[in-house]
Amino acid sequence: MTKFEYDHRLVLLPCHLLLCLSVICSCSAEAPAAAGHRPGCPAKCGDVDIPFPFGIGEQCALDGFQLGCNRSIGSRGTGSTSSKPFWGDFEVMSISVPDGKVRVKTLISSLCYDPATNLTTPFEASSDFTNSGFWISDADNKIVVIGCYTLAYMMSSSYVIGCLSRCDDALPLQNGSCSGNGCCQADVPKDITYYESYFNERYNGSVTWRQQDRRCGYMAVMEKAALDFRPSFVTSTVFNDTNNGKVPVILNWLIAQVSCRVARQNMSTYACVSSNSQCLDSTGKQPGYRCRCRNGYEGNPYITGGCQDIDDCLGNSNLCPFGVCVNTPGGYNCPCHPGNSTINGVCVPIQKPSRFPALPVVGASVGLVIIVIAIACACLIRERKKSQKMKENYFRQHGGLLLFEEMKSKQANSFKIFTKEELQKATDMFSAQRIVGRGGNGTVYRGLLEGNDLEVAVKRCMTIDEKQKAEFGKEMLILSQINHRNIVKLLGCCLEVEVPMLVYEFIPNGTLFQLIHGSHGQRLSLAARLEIAHESADALAYLHSCASPPILHGDVKSSNILIDADRKAKVSDFGTSILGATDESQFATFMQGTCGYLDPEYVQTCRMTYKSDVYSFGVVLLELLTRKKPVNLFAAEHEKSLSVVFLSAMKENKVAEILDEHIKDEEDNARFIQEIAELAKQCLEMYGENRPSMREVAEKLGGLRKGMHHHPWGKEAQEDTESLLGEPSSMASSTVSTEKIGITGLQSGR
Incomplete structure (x- = not known):
């Protein structure tokens, strides 16, 4: 698989809007390149738009974003031709500049039984985006396994994740259902740039295939919105035949493997060249940055003049209910209609002079302020009650009452049920500077409990299933009773949140x-x-x-x-x-x-x-x-x-x-x-x-x-x-990857 490396060659053109004349000049100067691609470069390949930094040809794209436009013959007998863009070996289906995503096609892996030879033959596909600035979106994709008694999994450098798809004759296959019967799915881990597909060929599924004519099992990493399961996927080759054995997958992308601060130091290669664009640093393991238009602007931030002002007033009559909507660069204003004036942000009719001209105005202002304060207080009280009710529901849902009563009866003083506020104070509101480890199952923060200055590790889990919710209180009580010198001590938990948080003793010297x-x-x-x-x-x-x-x-x-x-x-x-x-x-x-x-x-x-x-x-x-x-x-x-x-x-x-x-x-x-x-x-x-x-x-x-x-x-x-x-505390404040250090309760590789 080809790997891509890239850099960029762009120049930043600053633009400061002061007067109407300068607005007109700056916009007219930038307007020619606002189409989304470089002048003289193809804007489309077939039906797919090609926005910069992607492009067809070296002069039309940044390094690493070059596409090819391949021409293919249409259906048999029509004589028609069509063009499709390709990024390396991957067909490109669509590109989104604002979201930093590209939709491509990847191969479906299969394990098929041949009745003629009585053998099962695997086709195990892989994809490699290492060092290309592209990676598989964990938010938009799923690991999907289809077939009868098919066990398959995805393997990367740090993860092995998969599932078992079964066929239960008592439960008929259902359209759109991928929950284990004929089809199962699993979450894609974060920051995956490489994976290989594997089938467990020893799992006894070939007998079932021979008896029921269900001869193939499939595995794919694919866009979850594109999965529309049908029973025919199990009993025929329809799933694999779709798009010639390929399915769509969403990739995230970044411009360069440096931060915004480093990129701005070389303005000749800085990619956010449009006025009113901004630079965004990567939030995951993949280093780099991408660009987007500022609020109130839309377009392509990678080309000069690409970010154009949005006319907020156009077609939106509800923006200014008490005045006239006037569009401004990046926003809008609401001046009052003639004959009205603004009081505390509200347009009111101008009153005729009277003996006491100030009293109506003052009275209206005071009354309006009182009404606003009353409404704000009512909303605040309502939100607090709603939040408290939600906390109580979560507490009961996670078995908090059972846990509390059993702790009381057993006098388990070493185990504590923490409040959300206590853990927020201990971790500085779960500050990013407090993170000591991350994993597919949650994030671990280093905290300091108020009052006794005890260092703890607070684990915020990502998900919990319904069975775990029902048994959580009981399991916490069992784990709290573990008392062994070589086992990390569970100090307590927080149950008034959607997914419970665990509190462990803090271990300073790593793993x-x-x-x-x-x-x-x-x-x-x-x-x-x-x-x-x-x-x-x-x-x-x-x-x-x-x-x-x-x-x-x-x-x-x-x-x-x-x-x-x-x-x-x-x-x-x-x-x-x-x-x-x-x-x-x-x-x-x-x-x-x-x-x-x-x-x-x-x-x-x-x-x-x-x-x-x-x-x-x-x-x-x-x-x-x-x-x-x-x-x-x-x-x-x-x-x-x-x-x-x-x-x-x-x-x-x-x-x-x-x-x-x-x-x-x-x-x-x-x-x-x-x-x-x-x-x-x-x-x-x-x-x-x-x-x-x-x-x-x-x-x-x-x-x-x-x-x-x-x-x-x-x-x-x-x-x-x-x-x-080194000294026992020398590693206590270092933030580390879970592939190297799994601090107190965080599991790396999940």
Whole structure:
């Protein structure tokens, strides 16, 4: 797939409107280029408008926005021709300059059964917009899977998200319904520039296809407004045949990979050249900026004279009910009709002189002010009552009354139900400067509770389903009872908002992921690594065996293991945990997780068990031993997965070749490394029943820890770790990506 890089070459023409004459001059000077494209350049390709910065030809577009206009023959027998614009390999359907969006066509992925060969053949499409300034809009698109018993998912550098489309004979397929029966959909993560499509070919769907003549399953990342599901999509190839196997997808775009402040420093390349245009910085991970016309203007801000004044008065007779509407640059005025004057912004008839000429005017003004104040007070009281009622409804909806009563009866003084106002004060109204982590499931803010100066991490979740709402209060009470030295403490929650907020203790020294992969090759002793592994395993064993009811974590990874001020490991983030799990498997039709840590048995069956946590912990052990990341998408096909590389090395007795050089250089480590590697191998068994329990893993690591020649986190280990972490509070104020640091309760990669 071709990748695009770009810059720009434009000149800013300032224009200041002072007098009517200057308005006429400036507008006439800019008018010739107001059509939306550069003079002499094609304005259309077929039926598609081509506004600048897009263009057909190098002189008609900014670098990276060049389009081709391909001519194609029409339907058979008509002899007609039509033209279509293309951006690289993608057909362009429409372009929106004000919204910074472009609509293109992408390929549909398919998994089809051929009765002649009795085989299923996958076609797994991918799209790559890396380094092009374009990315997939999470607000406008969905991940869609169509078919009978079709399990498919989208994989990017940080996410694996998909769903299972089933066929239930008791529930007939319905037009327009994509909720799991014949069609399912999942949200697209933010800031995705690259993805690959995958099908789970081992999922037993081919039998169903043969019996019911439902031979194909489909997966696509597509515009959600364009999805109009029909039962015929399952029983025929209509969905794939639409537009020759392609569907529309909405892409966001930016002009350059610099901020507005940096871009203005070079006016020869600054793109917002029209008068009355403004520059907007990117609000996501993608760096860059785009331009738009100021309020009261419309048009194309990327060309000279592109932003033209909107005549607000034209066709809008309700703007000035008490006066005459007069359009002004960027707005309008409402002078009174002749014979009227303005009093407090309202046109009133001019009164004839009287004995007391000022009294009527003063009386009218005072009366009007009183009326306005009374109306404002009434509206304010009404809004406050409405807000209070909404808070009470949310509180009851999330099980607040149950939680409050059970806390009272159990005297759970360490767990608190916070008000929205308390958390707003603690986080400076959820200021962007307080953000310490982001993820697909929510945003985490660093806060300081008023009164006791306690630092906390406040997690604002993005969504919660109806089942979670009904069980939220009960689950919070269970999680609040967890008391383990190596598990992040849940201090409380806020229930008077639409989606509850969680309050955790604040952990200042970041995550194990950063300690392993962000230390720039500095030394970390085997003793220190073994202590972290043992403490983490002990915490997970507590969740599985000692918590009441037992808790399945569901997202064990190095970025969910935090390092506290005393350099102890603490397991965090229970966003995907299952409470009250039994020995029976947990089934989920919606699959999500983090690349490299997913239990292969879970991927194949959608059934999560306690042994799924064991597998994920085995990958964490590999990170500690090798200092390599779980997934390397840029490596060769057989070397992308760290677990695959490790198991192959174990089989060939070549583990030493992939170990971290620092621990290989330490004396008397060979026996301990070999035993840790054997333990990791057991955790990574393909079938869950062959893996040890977390209690067995913790006991094994505890025994190895006691057998080390020097005390773990002793002087040597502590000095090594302090050189990596610095002072305990040195990272407390840094804002980090969730791919590197998952601060207290935030799950990266969802």
